[in-house]
Amino acid sequence: MKVLVKQLPIGFSQFASNTMPRQVNRSLLFQLVRREQSISRAELARVSGMQRSTVSLIVEELIADGWIVEGAMGKLPRGRHPMFLKINNQRAVIALDIHPEHMVVAVGDLSGKIIGQSVIKLPKTAGQAIQAIIRAVGGLIAANREKRFEGIGISLPGRTDLELQKLIFAPNLRWPVPTIKARIERATGLNVQIDNVANACALAEVWFGYSDGLHDLVVVNVSEGVGAGIYANGQILRGENGMAGEFGHVQVEDGGPLCACGNRGCWEQSASNRAGLRYFNDIAPNRGVTTFEELAQLGRDDDPAALEALGKMSRSLGRGLRMIALALAPREIVIVGDISGVWPKVGAEVEKEMCRDFIARPPILRCAYDGHEARLRSAVALVLHQRFI
Numbered sequence: 001m002k003v004l005v006k007q008l009p010i011g012f013s014q015f016a017s018n019t020m021p022r023q024v025n026r027s028l029l030f031q032l033v034r035r036e037q038s039i040s041r042a043e044l045a046r047v048s049g050m051q052r053s054t055v056s057l058i059v060e061e062l063i064a065d066g067w068i069v070e071g072a073m074g075k076l077p078r079g080r081h082p083m084f085l086k087i088n089n090q091r092a093v094i095a096l097d098i099h100p101e102h103m104v105v106a107v108g109d110l111s112g113k114i115i116g117q118s119v120i121k122l123p124k125t126a127g128q129a130i131q132a133i134i135r136a137v138g139g140l141i142a143a144n145r146e147k148r149f150e151g152i153g154i155s156l157p158g159r160t161d162l163e164l165q166k167l168i169f170a171p172n173l174r175w176p177v178p179t180i181k182a183r184i185e186r187a188t189g190l191n192v193q194i195d196n197v198a199n200a201c202a203l204a205e206v207w208f209g210y211s212d213g214l215h216d217l218v219v220v221n222v223s224e225g226v227g228a229g230i231y232a233n234g235q236i237l238r239g240e241n242g243m244a245g246e247f248g249h250v251q252v253e254d255g256g257p258l259c260a261c262g263n264r265g266c267w268e269q270s271a272s273n274r275a276g277l278r279y280f281n282d283i284a285p286n287r288g289v290t291t292f293e294e295l296a297q298l299g300r301d302d303d304p305a306a307l308e309a310l311g312k313m314s315r316s317l318g319r320g321l322r323m324i325a326l327a328l329a330p331r332e333i334v335i336v337g338d339i340s341g342v343w344p345k346v347g348a349e350v351e352k353e354m355c356r357d358f359i360a361r362p363p364i365l366r367c368a369y370d371g372h373e374a375r376l377r378s379a380v381a382l383v384l385h386q387r388f389i
Contacts, residue, residue, distance in 0.1 A: 025050060026058050027388040033068050033085050034111055040082035059085065066091055066148060067110070087111055092147040094137055094190070095379035096154040097197070097372065098122075100224055104372055105136045107144055108380035112208040114373045115144075130180060134187045141188070150387065152190050153379030154180070155197035157225060193382040197221050198229030198245055199236050200378035201336045201368070206231060207381040210368070215331035218324055218363075220247075221375075222317065222337040225260070226268035228324060247324055248272070252316075267323075270316035273338055280309035296341045307345065314346040318353025325354060325363050332364035336374045343367040 025048075032044055039047075045055045062068045071086045087110045095114070097104040099122075106117035120136050122129045141149060181192045195203075198221040205211040205219060211231075219229040226248035230237040237244045248268035249261050256265025257278070269275055273292035280287070280295050284305040289295055298306035321333055333354075339346065347367060355362045368374035 022058070025054065026061065029055065029058050030062060030067060030388055033062075034087050037111070038071060038084045038086050040084055042082055044085070090146065090148055091150055092144070093150050093380045093383045094140055094152045095376040096133065096137075096152065097375040097379060098133075098154060098156050100157065103133065103136070104376060105133075105140060106376045107140060107147065108376060110150075110380075110384065112204065112377045112380055114376050117372070117376060130183055133180075134184060137184065137188055149190055151383040152184060152188065152192045153200070153382035154184075154192060154194040155200045155375050155379045155382070156194055157197060157223065157227070191383070191386070193386050195382055196227060196229065196242075196245070197223075197375055197378065198227040198336075199238075200229070200382050201334070201374060202229035202231045202236055203385050204374065204378040204381040205334055205368075207384060208377060211332065211334075216328070217332045217334060218245075218328060218330045219334045219336060220321065220324070222271065222335060222339045223273055225274075226272050226317075226320070230328065230330075232328070232330075247320060250320075250323070252320065267316070267320045271313055271320055275316065276309055276313040279312045280306060283308055292338050293341070296338065299342045299345050310342055310346050311349055313339075314349040315353045318350040318356075321350065321354040321365070322356065322358065326359070329360075330363050332366065334366055334368055336368045340367050340370070340374070 028048055029044055029050075032047060033039055036043075041055055041059055042052065044050075044059070045052045048055065059068070063070070066088055068085050069088045071084045089109050089111075091110055092115070093108050093110075095106045095108045097106075102119055102121050104117055104119050107115045109115060118136075120132060122132055137152065181194055184190075185192050198219050201221060202217065202219040205217060211217050216230075216232045218231070221227050221229070228245040228247050230245050239245075248271075249259065249263065249266045251263060251265045252267045253265035253270060257269040257275075258264055259266040259269050276295055277289065277292060280289055280298075287305070289298070295306055295309065299310045317339075324330075325333065335343070335350075347365075351365045354365060370377075
C-alpha cells in the first residue's frame with residue numbers, strides 16, 4: 001500500500017514507492033526523519049509505503065553519510081525493541097543573510113534551528129565586503145569546531161542566475177558580487193548556495209514544515225526593498241533570467257519617489273522599510289530616527305507618529321499584496337522581514353487592504369514572526385535543497 005507523505009521534498013509531491021529513483025526515496029526518508037525528529041525504521045516503512053528492506057538500506061546510507069543517527073531504543077510489549085532515528089545535530093550549515101550595509105551570519109542545524117547569530121557591518125567596496133564575509137565565516141567555523149559543516153547558504157537582496165551563480169539584478173546592493181560564490185568556496189573549502197531571499201524563504205516554508213508543500217504560496221520579503229518568492233506546482237517559479245517575483249519594481253505611483261532601479265513610483269518605494277522611515281520623518285522631522293528598528297520600537301510603544309507612518313506603509317503593502325493575490329491566486333501569502341516585529345500593530349491593516357473589494361476568496365495571509373531567523377533559516381534550506389533534490 002502506498003501512502004502519500006504530507007511533507008515531501010520540493011518537486012516530489014507524489015507517492016513514495018520502491019520503484020522510484022533511489023535519490024528520491026532517500027530524500028523522502030530524510031525528510032520524514034527530520035520532520036518527526038524520532039522515528040523507527042518500521043514506522044518509516046509504514047508511513048512512506050516502501051518495503052522494509054528498502055528503508056533499511058537507505059537508512060544505513062544516511063547513517064554512514066552522517067545525516068542521521070540512532071537515538072534511544074523504544075519499548076514494545078513483545079518482539080524486538082525499535083531503535084529510533086533522529087537528525088545528526090553535529091551536522092550544520094552556515095547561514096548568511098546579506099543586506100546592503102550589513103549581514104547576519106549564523107549557524108543552523110539540519111532541522112532549521114538557528115544556534116547562534118551575529119550582525120556584521122559591511123564595507124562599501126566589493127572586495128572589502130567579500131573579505132569581511134570570509135573572515136566572519138572563518139571565525140564561525142573556528143568557534144564551532146565540534147560541528148561538521150555541510151555548506152554555506154546565502155540569501156541576497158537580488159536575483160541570481162543559478163546556471164552562472166551570479167547576481168543579475170540587485171538594485172539595493174551598493175557593490176557588485178558576481179564572484180561571491182567562487183571566492184567564498186575557495187577561501188573556505190565549503191560548497192556555497194546563493195539565491196534571492198524571497199525565493200529562499202519560500203523553500204524554507206516548505207522544507208521546514210510551515211507550509212504543507214502541496215499548495216501554491218507566495219513569500220513576500222519586506223526589508224530595504226520588497227520582493228516575492230513564488231512556489232507553484234511544486235517548485236520555485238523563476239521566470240526568464242530568474243526575474244519572476246520582482247513585484248517591488250512594478251510602478252504603482254506616477255511621478256513617485258526615485259527607486260534604486262532607476263524608475264519612479266515603484267511599489268517598494270511606498271511599502272518598504274525605507275518608505276516607512278520616509279513617512280515618519282515627514283510626519284516628525286526633528287525626531288532623528290534613522291533605522292527601521294527604531295521606528296518599529298516606537299510603533300510597539302504606541303508612538304502616534306510611528307503608528308501613522310507604519311499605517312501608511314501597511315496600506316501600501318496591502319494594496320500590492322492584492323495585486324499579487326489576484327495575479328497568482330496562491331493558497332497563502334507569507335510575510336517575512338523586519339515588518340514582522342510590528343505585525344501585531346499593522347497586520348490587520350495590511351489584510352484589510354489586501355482583501356478590499358476582492359473578487360474571489362482571498363488567500364490566507366500570515367507573518368513569519370521570527371524576523372531575521374526566517375531569512376537565516378532560508379539560507380539553511382538552500383543547502384539542504386541542493387543536497388537532497
